[in-house]
Structures are given as C-alpha cells and as structure tokens.
Amino acid sequence: MNAQDTVASTENLTKVYGDRVAVDKVTMTVRRGEVYGFLGPNGAGKTTTLRMLLGLIRPTSGSAYATSPVGALIEGPGFFPYLSGRANLRTLARHRGFADAEVERVLERVDLAGRGDDRFKGYSLGMKQRLGVAAALMGDPELIVLDEPTNGLDPAGMADMRALVVDLARGGQTVLLSSHLLAEVQEICHRVGVIDDGRLLRESTVAELRGGVSIRVRATPEDAALAVALRLAGDEGVRRTDDGGMQLTLPPDAAPRVTRELVAAGVDVHEITAAERSLEEVFFEMTSGHEKELSS
Amino acid sequence: MSTLTTVTSSTVRSTVRSTRAEMMRLRAWPAVWITLGAWLALSLMFGYLFTYLSYTTGDASFTDEGTTQAEQLAQLLPTAVPDVFLQGMPMFGGALMMVLGALVAGNGYGWGTWKTVFSQGVRRGCAVLGAVAALTTFVVATLLVTLVFDLGISLLITVSEGQPVELPSAGSLVEALGAGFLVLEMWALLGFALGTLARGPALSVGLGLVWALVVENLLRGVGQLLSWVDALTEVLPGTAAGSLIGSIVGAGGNGDGTPGVLDTIPGTRAAITVAVYVGAAVALSVVLVRRRDVT
Numbered sequence: 001m002n003a004q005d006t007v008a009s010t011e012n013l014t015k016v017y018g019d020r021v022a023v024d025k026v027t028m029t030v031r032r033g034e035v036y037g038f039l040g041p042n043g044a045g046k047t048t049t050l051r052m053l054l055g056l057i058r059p060t061s062g063s064a065y066a067t068s069p070v071g072a073l074i075e076g077p078g079f080f081p082y083l084s085g086r087a088n089l090r091t092l093a094r095h096r097g098f099a100d101a102e103v104e105r106v107l108e109r110v111d112l113a114g115r116g117d118d119r120f121k122g123y124s125l126g127m128k129q130r131l132g133v134a135a136a137l138m139g140d141p142e143l144i145v146l147d148e149p150t151n152g153l154d155p156a157g158m159a160d161m162r163a164l165v166v167d168l169a170r171g172g173q174t175v176l177l178s179s180h181l182l183a184e185v186q187e188i189c190h191r192v193g194v195i196d197d198g199r200l201l202r203e204s205t206v207a208e209l210r211g212g213v214s215i216r217v218r219a220t221p222e223d224a225a226l227a228v229a230l231r232l233a234g235d236e237g238v239r240r241t242d243d244g245g246m247q248l249t250l251p252p253d254a255a256p257r258v259t260r261e262l263v264a265a266g267v268d269v270h271e272i273t274a275a276e277r278s279l280e281e282v283f284f285e286m287t288s289g290h291e292k293e294l295s296s
Numbered sequence: 297m298s299t300l301t302t303v304t305s306s307t308v309r310s311t312v313r314s315t316r317a318e319m320m321r322l323r324a325w326p327a328v329w330i331t332l333g334a335w336l337a338l339s340l341m342f343g344y345l346f347t348y349l350s351y352t353t354g355d356a357s358f359t360d361e362g363t364t365q366a367e368q369l370a371q372l373l374p375t376a377v378p379d380v381f382l383q384g385m386p387m388f389g390g391a392l393m394m395v396l397g398a399l400v401a402g403n404g405y406g407w408g409t410w411k412t413v414f415s416q417g418v419r420r421g422c423a424v425l426g427a428v429a430a431l432t433t434f435v436v437a438t439l440l441v442t443l444v445f446d447l448g449i450s451l452l453i454t455v456s457e458g459q460p461v462e463l464p465s466a467g468s469l470v471e472a473l474g475a476g477f478l479v480l481e482m483w484a485l486l487g488f489a490l491g492t493l494a495r496g497p498a499l500s501v502g503l504g505l506v507w508a509l510v511v512e513n514l515l516r517g518v519g520q521l522l523s524w525v526d527a528l529t530e531v532l533p534g535t536a537a538g539s540l541i542g543s544i545v546g547a548g549g550n551g552d553g554t555p556g557v558l559d560t561i562p563g564t565r566a567a568i569t570v571a572v573y574v575g576a577a578v579a580l581s582v583v584l585v586r587r588r589d590v591t
Contacts, residue, residue, distance in 0.1 A: 054415050057589035072415040078408020080321055087324060094317030095418045095426075097309075135412060145415075 005032050007143045007174045008053055012062035015048050015198075022048045024198040025062065030143070030176050035169045037189030037206070038178040039283060045198040046178045047075050050147055053176075071141035073149055077132030081121035085112055085131045088120055092135055106134040111160065125152030133161070137168075144168060147178045162188050186210075186279040196287045210277050215255055217262070218245035218271040225267045232258060247275060310419050314426025315433075322400070322430050331396045332438055336445055338388045343380040344449050347371055374450045374463050378472035379545040381446050385476055386538040387509070387556030390483035393435065394504045397487025400431055401581065402497030411590050424492075424585045428578055431488060435480045439473055475544055478570045479537040483508070485577035486533060492581045508534055516560075535560050536569035 008030040015023040023045045030036045040046045051057045053064045054072055079088040089103040107113040110130040115123070123131065129152050136144050146165070150158045158181075165175050165188050179185050185192060186206055193203040202209060219225035222244060229238045229246050237249040248258065252274030262269050322328050349355070351368040363371075370376060404410040404427075413423050447463075454461055490500035512534035519526035529535050538547070538556045543563025545554075561569070 051590075056411065056415060057591065069417055074411065074415050076408065078410075078412040080325075080407060080409055082326060083321060083324055087320075091317045091321045092413065092416065094320055095314050095413055095423065096416060097313050132412075135416065138416070 006030070006065075007032050007067040008065065008145075008176060010049065010053060010062065010064045013049060013052055013059050013064050014061045015045075015052060015057065016060045021198050023052070023059075026195065026198075026200045028193045028200055028203055030174060031191070032142075032174055033169065033172055034190040035165060035175045035177060035188055037185035037192040038176060038195065039180070039182065039185055039192050039279075040178075040195035041180060041287060044195045046195055047147055048198075049195065050074055050145055050176070050178055054145065066145075067143050069139055069141040070143045070145060071136035071138060072145040072147075073129075073132040073136045074145070074147045076148075076151070077128045077135070079120045079128070079131060079135075082119065084117045084119055085123065085127070085134075086116035088131065089116075089135060089138070093138060096139060098139055102138055106137045109137055109164070110134040126154060126157045129153060130157070130161075133164070140173070143174045143176065145176045145178075148180070149177070150179070150181060150184060158184070182278070182280040182283055192279075194283065194286055201286050206279060209282055210279060214275050215248045215250050215252065215258060216241070216245060216271070216273050216275040217248060217258065217269070218243065219262055219267045219269045221267065224265055225262060228261050228265050228267065229258075232261060245271070307419070307422060310422035311425045311429070314418065314423045315429040316426075318400075318427045318430035319433060322434060327396065327399055328434060331392050332441065335389055335392050335438065336442065338392075339381075339384055339442055339446065340449065342384055342388075343446065344372060344453070348453060369457065369459070372450060372453045372457075373459060374447060374454060374461065377443070377446045377450050377464050378468040380450075381443055381472050382476055382541045382545050383554045383557060385479045385556075386534065386541050386558075389476075389480055390534075390537055390556070391505060391508050393438075393480045393484040394487035394490075394508060395501050396434070397431060397484040397489075398491040398494075398500035398504055399487075399497050400427060401488045401491030402494060402500045403491075405491075405495040406497055410585070414590055420586045421582050424582050425578075428485065428488065428581065431484050432481060435477065435484050438480065439476050442476075443469070443473065471544060475540050475567070478567060478574070479540060482533060482537060482570045482573045482577070485574055485581070489577040489580045489584075492584045530561050531569060533570070533573050536566045536573065539563065539566035540570055 006029055009028065011027050013023055013026045014021070026045070026049055038046050038050070048057070050072075051074060052059050053066050054070065054074065055064075055066075056074065079085075080091070083091065086103060086107065089106065090100055093100065093103050104113065107116050110133050112127065112130050112134060115127060120128065120131065129149060133146065133149055136146065149165075150161050153161060162184060165177060168175055169190075177185065177189060189206055191203070191205050192209060194201045194209070217225065217229065226238070226246065229248055232254075233248040233250050239247045241247055250258065255272055255274060259269055259272055347368050351365055351372065354365070371380065410423070414420055451461065487500065487504050490504050491497060494500040494503070512529070512532050515525060515532065516529050516535070519529045534556065535558060538558035539561045540563055542557045542559045543566060545557060547557045547559035
C-alpha cells in the first residue's frame with residue numbers, strides 16, 4: 001500500500017475531555033475504494049474519532065487526515081425543520097456551489113424524490129437519516145463517512161442502505177462506515193477497526209478478524225476421534241469444545257475426507273459441520289472485559 | 297502574490313455561495329417574517345396609531361402628552377417620517393433584531409445545521425460571513441420596507457386630513473437610513489455573536505433581551521449615583537444606539553421621551569461606538585466558530 005491508496009488516516013489520535021480520555025492514541029488507515037467498518041459499543045469513541053477526522057473537533061494530540069472532497073453524515077442528520085428535504089439540500093448545494101440537478105440526483109439515489117417537498121420536521125426518523133445520507137453523497141465525494149446510517153431505518157430501509165453502500169464501493173468510492181450493527185458490517189465491509197474505551201483494539205480484514213473457517217465434529221469414541229483429528233489438522237489445528245466435540249482448523253471442503261478417515265478408524269460420526277465464527281462472537285470476545293452491551 | 301490573490305478570490309467565492317445559501321433559508325423561515333411583521337406593527341402603533349387617535353379624539357395618550365394638536369398632526373405628516381422611522385429603533389427594533397440574530401446563529405447549533413455544513417467541507421469562516429451577510433441584507437430590507445411603510449401611512453393621513461403633500465428631504469432620509477442601519481445592524485450582529493457564544497438560541501435570546509431592556513437601564517440609573525458606572529454606561533451598546541438616534545430626532549426635547557432615545561454622548565461618538573460594536577461582533581463570531589469544537 002502506498003500513500004496514494006490512503007484516503008483517510010489517523011496517527012496516535014487522542015482526545016481528552018477533562019480527566020476522561022475519549023479517544024486514546026488511535027492509529028487507523030482507510031484505503032481507497034474499500035468499505036471500512038468502524039466498530040465499537042456506544043460510547044467507545046467512534047463518533048469523536050470521526051469528528052476529529054472531519055475537522056469538527058480538534059485533537060488533544062496526534063493527527064488526522066481525510067481526503068477532499070468528503071461527504072459525511074455524523075451523529076444524526078441536522079437540517080432546518082421548517083424547510084422541505086429538497087430545500088434543505090438546495091441550501092447545502094448553494095454553500096458548496098452545486099447545481100440543483102445534483103440535489104435531484106441524490107434525492108433519487110436515496111429514494112426520497114417523491115417526498116422531497118415535505119417539510120423536514122414531518123419526516124420519519126428513517127427519512128431524516130436518508131436525507132442525511134443524500135447530503136453526504138452530494139458532489140460524488142471520494143470519501144463518504146457514514147456514522148450509524150441505518151439508525152431509525154426499518155428492515156427494508158436497512159437493506160436498501162446496505163445495497164447503497166455496496167453500490168458506492170463498486171463505483172470506486174470509499175466508505176467509512178461507523179456502526180454497532182455487527183451483521184451489517186460483516187456483510188458489507190472489507191476491513192474493520194474495532195474500538196472500545198477509546199482504544200483501537202484491532203484493525204484487519206473481516207476474514208482475518210473472524211479467524212478463518214473450521215470444521216466442527218462430534219464423534220465417539222472421543223479418544224479415537226481425537227487421534228484422527230490430530231493426524232489431519234495437527235496439534236495447533238484441533239480445539240476441544242465444551243459439548244465433547246472438536247473444532248478443526250480446516251477448510252469446509254475437507255469435511256468429506258475427515259468423515260471418511262473417522263469412519264475408517266471405526267469412529268461413529270454424530271455430527272460434522274463447517275463452522276464460522278461470526279463477527280459478533282469475535283467482537284464480544286474482544287470487548288468482553290468491558291461489560292458493555294451493544295444496542296440492538 | 298498570485299497565491300494570495302487565489303486564496304482571496306476563493307474565500308470571496310465561498311462567502312458569496314454561503315450568503316446565497318443563508319439568504320435562501322432565511323427567506324423561507326417564518327421567524328424572519330414574524331420579526332418583520334412585529335416590527336411594522338410596533339412602528340404603526342407607536343409611530344402613528346396612538347398619535348393619530350390622540351389627534352382625532354383630543355385625548356392625550358402617553359406618547360403625546362403635553363403636545364398640541366398641531367404638533368401631533370406635524371408628527372403624522374411625511375416631513376416627520378425620518379424621526380418617526382428612527383424613534384423605535386434603539387429599543388424595540390434593536391431587541392427584535394437581536395432576537396433574530398441570536399436565532400440565526402444559535403439555531404444552527406440547536407438544529408445541527410452548522411455541523412452538517414462544516415462536515416461537508418464548507419469553510420467555517422466563509423459560512424459565518426455568509427450568514428452575517430444574509431442577516432445584513434435582511435436588516436437593509438427591513439429598513440427600506442419600514443421607510444416605505446411609514447411614508448405610505450403618513451401620505452394616507454396627509455390626504456385624509458386634507459394637508460398639502462410635502463416630502464422629507466433626501467438628505468434627512470439618507471441620514472435616517474444610515475443611522476437606522478447602524479443601530480439595527482449592531483443589535484442583529486450582537487445577537488448573532490451571543491447565539492454563537494451560547495451555541496444555542498434560548499440562552500442567547502434570554503440574555504440579550506435582559507441586557508438590552510433591563511440591565512442597561514438599571515446601570516444608567518446607578519450611574520447617576522456612581523461616576524465610574526456613569527462612565528461605563530457611555531460605552532454600552534444601548535447608550536450608543538440611543539444617543540445616535542437621539543442626536544438626530546432629539547432626546548425628549550420635544551416632550552415625547554421615547555424609550556431608549558438618549559442624549560448621553562454626542563452623535564459622532566455614538567456612531568463610532570456603534571460601528572466598533574458591529575466590527576467586534578463579526579470578529580468575535582468568526583473567531584469563535586473557527587476555533588471552537590463543533591459538537
């Protein structure tokens with residue numbers, strides 16, 4: 001990766017409020033064209049980090065860089081309640097020197113064109129959220145920062161938003177997506193950064209974070225089954241599970257061979273499945289010491 | 297040199313764009329029209345209605361106590377428009393403009409619209425200057441509408457009373473517009489600075505009104521007893537605005553005793569003091585918005 005591939009980054013970024021460290025030496029990198037998931041429980045420091053990245057608040061120490069132009073939706077949409085959605089976007093377009101046609105384009109993109117003339121204060125939470133995303137899309141910025149964009153959306157709206165993010169990435173735009181909805185991040189993000197208590201715990205691809213795939217086996221007699229498993233996956237590749245079974249670090253397509261070897265060794269196979277740890281499981285493992293709950 | 301020119305022209309372009317944006321949203325804001333309507337209603341009531349009722353019925357109202365019928369009629373004719381136009385500005389007009397200025401800046405924080413604008417890469421200084429320019433445009437429009445409104449009312453009275461039509465001199469109209477602009481602009485921008493300082497509308501409106509309508513009057517009262525307080529009151533915005541208007545219309549010299557109209561300091565000094573407050577309010581607003589976190 002070279003510097004040209006980086007569209008946003010922070011280095012030892014720190015924000016202190018009084019004696020509380022909200023963000024603690026966070027170093028992260030967002031690469032061109034990827035969907036980067038910024039994960040963390042409520043109050044972990046996600047929004048504060050993003051605000052510093054966008055220059056809304058000053059870091060106590062460290063540095064933050066974001067390419068320009070950037071579009072952003074940070075901590076909920078902020079618009080004039082007495083103006084329509086369309087007029088709000090037109091006001092924003094005036095500030096940035098865009099033509100009204102750009103407003104129509106982004107309204108269509110978030111499926112709000114039909115309700116564009118309704119006043120913002122009459123919008124549902126989901127519509128407000130979509131208007132905020134529309135504002136972030138204006139001018140086709142290279143980097144789009146979306147802070148909890150699916151807040152307030154119904155399941156269909158959430159699916160639409162996921163499709164939109166994927167579509168943006170396919171179009172070459174980079175999306176920095178902050179969320180506490182882990183299934184959503186697992187589904188659409190290329191890389192993730194996990195933050196808790198202001199510290200970046202891990203930054204990697206989703207696959208790396210989930211630790212790859214494995215095969216779960218339940219067979220008897222257990223000793224004979226273990227001997228076969230050790231022969232196939234090695235000492236490091238076998239983990240005993242609480243239910244008397246084993247987890248083998250092998251690809252799912254190795255399952256037929258594992259079954260054949262077990263049967264040939266006179267072992268009864270009760271269950272054999274490809275097992276993947278979900279991002280949610282990994283996330284809870286990483287943040288389990290902090291006794292925090294994710295909002296649903 | 298060329299880099300400086302490029303930066304300057306880019307700043308000017310951004311400010312003009314933000315001015316257009318702010319004017320677009322101010323035009324559609326009911327608060328703006330309510331402010332204008334309230335100001336015109338107050339101008340009508342205290343400038344013409346009570347005086348006209350007093351003139352036609354012969355009953356003295358508090359606005360016309362000690363004046364003859366002829367003097368009352370003179371106040372209602374077009375030649376008196378510059379004075380009537382200015383009289384309500386130090387207190388009522390100023391208070392209304394300050395409320396509007398505080399709402400323009402403060403609601404940007406309350407509604408999160410500053411955050412939306414700044415997070416899309418719009419330069420903070422340019423956005424603030426754009427809002428100030430839009431507010432200034434509204435002040436100018438208010439002055440022109442009020443002048444036309446006052447002239448229209450006075451002409452109506454002139455015709456209905458069978459008086460010869462005699463218009464005020466261009467010089468007196470220009471003088472009234474200039475003084476009125478300084479006073480209303482100062483209060484509007486002080487309200488804007490307060491809204492920025494408080495980062496919300498409620499506190500800034502409350503503090504501003506208490507200051508303009510109560511605190512300065514109390515300080516002027518205390519100033520009669522303590523010389524250092526008296527010296528202090530001479531540099532306060534209300535004193536400067538009242539004295540500027542008082543230097544044109546006369547402060548109580550004709551017996552009307554319009555609230556807020558003073559003769560504490562000379563007109564030129566008052567105008568300079570008001571202008572300094574205008575500049576200081578803009579500078580304070582820009583510095584605050586540029587330096588502070590947007591949360």
